[in-house]
Amino acid sequence: xxxxxxxxxxxxxxxxxxxxxxxxxxxxxxxxxxxxxxxxxxxxxxxxxxxxxxxxxxxxxxxxxxxxxxxxxxxxxxxxxxxxxxxxxxxxxxxxxxxxxxxxxxxxxxxxxxxxxxxxxxxxxxxxxxxxxxxxxxxxxxxxxxxxxxxxxxxxxxxxxxxxxxxxxxxxxxxxxxxxxxxxxxxxxxxxxxxxxxxxxxxxxxxxxxxxxxxxxxxxxxxxxxxxxxxxxxxxxxxxxxxxxxxxx
Amino acid sequence: xxxxxxxxxxxxxxxxxxxxxxxxxxxxxxxxxxxxxxxxxxxxxxxxxxxxxxxxxxxxxxxxxxxxxxxxxxxxxxxxxxxxxxxxxxxxxxxxxxxxxxxxxxxxxxxxxxxxxxxxxxxxxxxxxxxxxxxxxxxxxxxxxxxxxxxxxxxxxxxxxxxxxxxxxxxxxxxxxxxxxxxxxxxxxxxxxxxxxxxxxxxxxxxxxxxxxxxxxxxxxxxxxxxxxxxxxxxxxxxxxxxx
Numbered sequence: 001x002x003x004x005x006x007x008x009x010x011x012x013x014x015x016x017x018x019x020x021x022x023x024x025x026x027x028x029x030x031x032x033x034x035x036x037x038x039x040x041x042x043x044x045x046x047x048x049x050x051x052x053x054x055x056x057x058x059x060x061x062x063x064x065x066x067x068x069x070x071x072x073x074x075x076x077x078x079x080x081x082x083x084x085x086x087x088x089x090x091x092x093x094x095x096x097x098x099x100x101x102x103x104x105x106x107x108x109x110x111x112x113x114x115x116x117x118x119x120x121x122x123x124x125x126x127x128x129x130x131x132x133x134x135x136x137x138x139x140x141x142x143x144x145x146x147x148x149x150x151x152x153x154x155x156x157x158x159x160x161x162x163x164x165x166x167x168x169x170x171x172x173x174x175x176x177x178x179x180x181x182x183x184x185x186x187x188x189x190x191x192x193x194x195x196x197x198x199x200x201x202x203x204x205x206x207x208x209x210x211x212x213x214x215x216x217x218x219x220x221x222x223x224x225x226x227x228x229x230x231x232x233x234x235x236x237x238x239x240x241x242x243x244x245x246x247x248x249x
Numbered sequence: 250x251x252x253x254x255x256x257x258x259x260x261x262x263x264x265x266x267x268x269x270x271x272x273x274x275x276x277x278x279x280x281x282x283x284x285x286x287x288x289x290x291x292x293x294x295x296x297x298x299x300x301x302x303x304x305x306x307x308x309x310x311x312x313x314x315x316x317x318x319x320x321x322x323x324x325x326x327x328x329x330x331x332x333x334x335x336x337x338x339x340x341x342x343x344x345x346x347x348x349x350x351x352x353x354x355x356x357x358x359x360x361x362x363x364x365x366x367x368x369x370x371x372x373x374x375x376x377x378x379x380x381x382x383x384x385x386x387x388x389x390x391x392x393x394x395x396x397x398x399x400x401x402x403x404x405x406x407x408x409x410x411x412x413x414x415x416x417x418x419x420x421x422x423x424x425x426x427x428x429x430x431x432x433x434x435x436x437x438x439x440x441x442x443x444x445x446x447x448x449x450x451x452x453x454x455x456x457x458x459x460x461x462x463x464x465x466x467x468x469x470x471x472x473x474x475x476x477x478x479x480x481x482x483x484x485x486x487x488x489x490x491x492x493x
Contacts, residue, residue, distance in 0.1 A: 054493045078341035089336035106340040
């Protein structure tokens with residue numbers, strides 16, 4: 001039984017009178033690569049925003065990287081969590097180097113450590129051209145590369161990806177999202193599940209705010225179902241064997 | 250403390266690059282121009298209730314401080330909407346530090362904008378006037394105006410934590426500029442007398458007729474800072490519950 005990197009317990013979220021999440025209990029084991037899809041499709045994104053601490057749930061609790069989420073000032077814990085969405089977030093007038101340096105400073109790395117990590121990120125995410133020019137001049141693709149590079153700068157244990165890198169060419173997107181690390185847990189919310197082929201080993205479906213199914217990727221393949229919303233929903237109807245439960249946080 | 254400095258620096262740079270820094274400083278300087286440029290012996294002015302150029306200055310400042318508060322409101326709301334605040338919060342910057350960093354940036358600009366404007370009015374209007382020869386009776390209400398501006402910024406940040414950019418900005422301008430104008434024009438005597446927060450501006454506008462301008466203006470400054478502190482506490486609570 002593997003320990004859990006992400007544990008949500010009874011998470012509820014209401015927005016404008018609508019219950020978007022209705023008691024979500026999810027356990028993602030350490031090292032899993034979970035594809036999270038939902039119907040309606042903003043529920044998965046909102047769940048990730050709750051996990052990232054950007055949205056307060058109406059009820060329920062969650063643990064990330066083995067720690068109950070509470071203290072948003074805890075830099076040591078925060079740098080174990082990475083979050084990337086389709087939005088840029090950082091100021092567009094910052095250069096890629098400044099964004100990475102800022103992320104490193106906020107993670108409390110000293111100058112030498114920041115320099116080492118920034119150099120590695122520049123190489124891995126191919127940020128060399130335009131490294132010292134405003135990100136806004138490089139277009140959305142550069143901004144999304146920088147977003148991922150900044151999130152990965154701290155080598156997070158849990159990486160929350162909210163439909164990221166959509167402006168990149170598919171092969172390059174797949175290369176960047178295939179993040180290394182056997183013990184790194186990735187939760188990837190996607191509106192286009194088929195495009196995540198090869199990146200995930202678990203799938204979960206939120207249907208009308210409830211966790212409808214959480215299964216292995218192989219369960220889909222064994223039944224000849226595609227990695228699509230409809231395929232995962234069909235698997236939920238067939239009620240496959242559950243994913244080996246992760247130990248509590 | 251280091252994170253606070255980082256956020257304040259980012260806020261100032263964001264304001265500079267988006268030209269809002271020039272607007273904040275500029276509107277405070279422009280507020281001083283009418284009183285400095287218009288001769289107060291002009292008959293047309295003398296027949297109006299605005300007999301004193303200092304009253305023009307106070308009215309200009311009331312409007313300018315409202316605008317600055319409105320800009321603070323829209324700035325914080327914009328930070329929430331486009332994810333800049335969220336980007337920092339994800340990286341262990343507490344929400345209250347984001348808010349206080351923006352507050353510090355705007356208050357710094359308030360001081361930077363008020364100094365040249367006040368100096369302009371002092372040199373052209375207040376100093377030559379025989380009944381306002383001492384600098385302190387002029388300086389104390391200006392400090393009061395600065396404190397009232399800090400309160401306007403804090404109220405703006407509170408509304409910016411709750412509303413979308415345009416409604417937050419407009420509502421802040423209406424509330425803060427409205428209250429300060431009411432105080433300056435004497436429409437509500439209780440708002441124009443110390444220790445009401447707007448009394449600093451009211452004293453500035455009617456300086457030659459004040460018996461204790463320094464003491465009353467400093468009392469008004471204190472109550473403005475109390476209002477600013479209360480608004481900041483509420484804004485921190487509001488931002489703590491807001492979606493980023």
